Amino acid sequence: MTTVYIPYGNKKIPLEIPEKNLVLSADFPFPEGIQDIQGRVLEALENPVAGPAFSSYSGKGKKVVILTDNFARLTPADKLLPIILRKIKEAGGKAEILVASGALREMNEAELNRKFGEAVLASGVPVYQSVCRNRWEFEFIGETSLGTPVNVHRKFLEADFRIAVTMTQATLWGYGGGGSMILPGVCSYETIEWNHRLCTGRYSGLGYEPPQNILRQDIEEAMQMAGLHMSLLVVLNPGMQIINVEAGETIAAHRKSVKAYDRYYTFDLSQLPQGQLDIGISGSFPGDRFFAHSCWPIANLNFFVKEGGTIILATPAEGGLAHFAYAKDYMPPTRDKMQKLYEDFFYSKQPFWHGCLWRPILKVLAKKNAIVVTEKDRLPLFAEVQIPAVSSADEALIMAMDRHGKEATVGFFPYGKWILPKGLHS
Numbered sequence: 001m002t003t004v005y006i007p008y009g010n011k012k013i014p015l016e017i018p019e020k021n022l023v024l025s026a027d028f029p030f031p032e033g034i035q036d037i038q039g040r041v042l043e044a045l046e047n048p049v050a051g052p053a054f055s056s057y058s059g060k061g062k063k064v065v066i067l068t069d070n071f072a073r074l075t076p077a078d079k080l081l082p083i084i085l086r087k088i089k090e091a092g093g094k095a096e097i098l099v100a101s102g103a104l105r106e107m108n109e110a111e112l113n114r115k116f117g118e119a120v121l122a123s124g125v126p127v128y129q130s131v132c133r134n135r136w137e138f139e140f141i142g143e144t145s146l147g148t149p150v151n152v153h154r155k156f157l158e159a160d161f162r163i164a165v166t167m168t169q170a171t172l173w174g175y176g177g178g179g180s181m182i183l184p185g186v187c188s189y190e191t192i193e194w195n196h197r198l199c200t201g202r203y204s205g206l207g208y209e210p211p212q213n214i215l216r217q218d219i220e221e222a223m224q225m226a227g228l229h230m231s232l233l234v235v236l237n238p239g240m241q242i243i244n245v246e247a248g249e250t251i252a253a254h255r256k257s258v259k260a261y262d263r264y265y266t267f268d269l270s271q272l273p274q275g276q277l278d279i280g281i282s283g284s285f286p287g288d289r290f291f292a293h294s295c296w297p298i299a300n301l302n303f304f305v306k307e308g309g310t311i312i313l314a315t316p317a318e319g320g321l322a323h324f325a326y327a328k329d330y331m332p333p334t335r336d337k338m339q340k341l342y343e344d345f346f347y348s349k350q351p352f353w354h355g356c357l358w359r360p361i362l363k364v365l366a367k368k369n370a371i372v373v374t375e376k377d378r379l380p381l382f383a384e385v386q387i388p389a390v391s392s393a394d395e396a397l398i399m400a401m402d403r404h405g406k407e408a409t410v411g412f413f414p415y416g417k418w419i420l421p422k423g424l425h426s
Contacts, residue, residue, distance in 0.1 A: 004412045006393060007238070007283030008373075009316040015281070015393040017410055021401075023273040024304075024411035026419055030264060033241025038083040040245050044232065045084070048248030049256050054084075057161040057229060060092030065159035067100045067181045067228075068166070070129075071111045074240060074287040075167040078117030080232065084165070085125060098155055099129040100164070100185025103192050103353040106131060128155055130186045138188040144221040146214065148195045151188035152226045164231040164250065168257040170265065170420050172206055172299055172360045173199060174216040177233045178254030179223035184353065187222070192353050195219065197345075199356035206299050206360065207424040209258065220251055233257040235264070238415045240286070258425075265415075266422040269303065276306035278408040279400045281393075282416025284315035290322035291315060291381075292354075295361050297416030302364045304411055304421075310400040311364075313416070314373040314393055321381050323354040324361075331386040333362040369403070371396045 002019050004027070005012040034040050045054035058064055066084060068077045081097070088095045097116075099107065106129045112121065121127065130153050131137065138151040156162060164181035184192040195218050198204050204215035211217060231253050235244035244260040246253045282297035294315040301311045329344075330337040341359065344350040364370075365387070372382050372389040373396050382389035390396050401408055413419050 004281070005414075006281065006314045007285065007414050008314045009284060009318065010286045012283070013314060013393055015397060017397065017412070021408055021410045022412065023409045024277065026267055026411065026413045028264070030237035030239070031243050033237065033239070033243060034245070037079050037242055041080055041083050041232065042087070044245045044247035045087075048230065048253065049246055050252035051230060051249035054087065054163070054230065054247070055091070058088050058091040058093045062091075062093040062160040063158065064088050064093045064095045064161045064163070065156055066095060066097050067156070067162070067164040067185060068097060068115070069181065069185070070099050070101050070104060071107050071115065072104055072293060073167060073176065074236065074285065075165065075234065076240065076242065077115050077165060078120060079242065080165050080234065081116065081120050084163070084232075085120070085123060093161075095125050096155065096159070097125055097127045098153065098186060099127065100181045101130045101132065102184035103132050103189060103351070132184070132187065132189040132192060135188060141225055144218050144225070146198065146218045146221070148218050148222060149191060150183070150222045150225055151191045152182065153186040156186050156226065162227060162229050164228055166231065166233055168233050168235050168254065168261045170207055170261070170300065170418050172296060172357055173204060174206070174208055174213045175254070175258050175261070177257065178231050178250045179216070179220040179228070181231070182223040182226045182228055183219045191222070193351060195222070196352035196356050199352060199359070207420040209255070209425040212425060223250060235261050237264070238285075262420070262422070265418045266420045269421045272304065272411075274409050277304055277309060277411040278306065278404040279310045279312065279397075279410045280305040280413060280416070281312045281397075281410065282314070282413045284313070285415070285417065288315065288417070289317075289319035290324075291317040291320065292322035292324040292357060294417070295324055295358070297413065298364050298370055299360045300416050300419055301413060302368065304413070305368055307367050308369075310369040310371060310403060312371050312373065312393070312396045312400060317374055317378055317381070320378075321385065324358050324385065326350060326354065327358040327362060328385045330362055331365075333366040338362070338366070371399055
């Protein structure tokens with residue numbers, strides 16, 4: 001037997017897998033985090049991938065807006081912002097922080113503290129949060145070539161210099177970071193919905209970049225229209241330490257950051273023994289409090305697990321299902337249920353902005369099985385959305401082995417939310 005340790009929130013749970021069945025372990029080694037983060041951030045800002053250096057923008061009397069992501073992303077803003085704020089102050093500029101909330105709720109006090117830290121919050125720098133439904137806070141600036149009307153937050157547009165501070169990771173609509181700090185980050189609800197209608201388009205999903213990914217293409221066009229001058233992007237290891245920093249003109253910096261991400265988090269499918277797997281096993285990150293954020297490995301492991309196979313996902317989901325709860329009306333995802341989903345999109349009974357998250361999961365569940373490992377008191381939640389759930393990883397593996405037989409091939413992907421096949425956008 002081989003023992004693997006599945007990430008499960010803030011801890012890891014052991015699982016014994018027969019050696020003959022475990023044909024792949026993606027428990028790769030990762031580099032340690034950068035020691036001098038402040039120095040590395042400053043180096044990236046002053047030596048950008050493309051575009052002018054940070055210091056050329058932040059002059060005396062200039063108003064500088066710093067975009068940050070919210071509770072749904074794990075970006076360590078508390079480690080990245082101090083050097084930026086210090087350089088703005090030294091140059092005589094005036095800084096403001098604008099949280100790019102997209103269509104999500106505002107952060108509460110505890111979440112603001114976790115994101116920014118006491119030092120930033122006590123610095124006197126104003127922190128605002130974009131609320132997409134406050135229509136009066138947004139200004140219409142035009143349409144993208146794909147027909148999306150772009151309404152951007154006025155605080156962003158009124159600034160002399162605009163910089164986004166975020167992270168690069170695989171998402172269910174391509175890669176996060178960069179242009180997505182504008183759309184959906186600081187755009188109105190109407191703009192977000194117009195853009196997210198494109199989530200049903202080919203290649204507008206996991207691991208693809210423009211020009212294939214038209215949803216992302218639309219995002220980047222809106223970003224350029226809005227005038228985001230610079231982005232600072234980091235890549236994290238599974239321990240949430242910063243291992244790569246890029247800065248510069250947003251598209252160029254994002255592309256370079258994606259290449260760095262792919263070096264650590266992609267796997268060559270041709271190296272899969274015996275073809276696609278019968279069973280794939282994944283854990284979850286500490287920051288993924290809601291199943292709406294910890295469910296993503298089901299989509300990622302779709303690339304690695306064969307049709308009819310089983311994906312085991314371990315997640316405490318201490319915050320509950322969040323907006324994945326809306327998926328219950330379309331489970332199990334039969335042809336008729338999926339037809340109903342598209343009708344509900346069309347008649348605005350379901351918004352695209354959250355449907356684009358759980359729709360990809362439903363598409364996988366239509367062809368593959370999933371078993372969730374979670375806490376006993378959460379089992380009724382998964383019964384509501386008709387996803388089998390148990391409170392033991394051993395029980396989940398037994399269920400999967402009973403389904404696929406004693407010779408079933410098993411792959412272990414501890415951080416399945418971030419792993420991708422190589423070459424999706426090459």
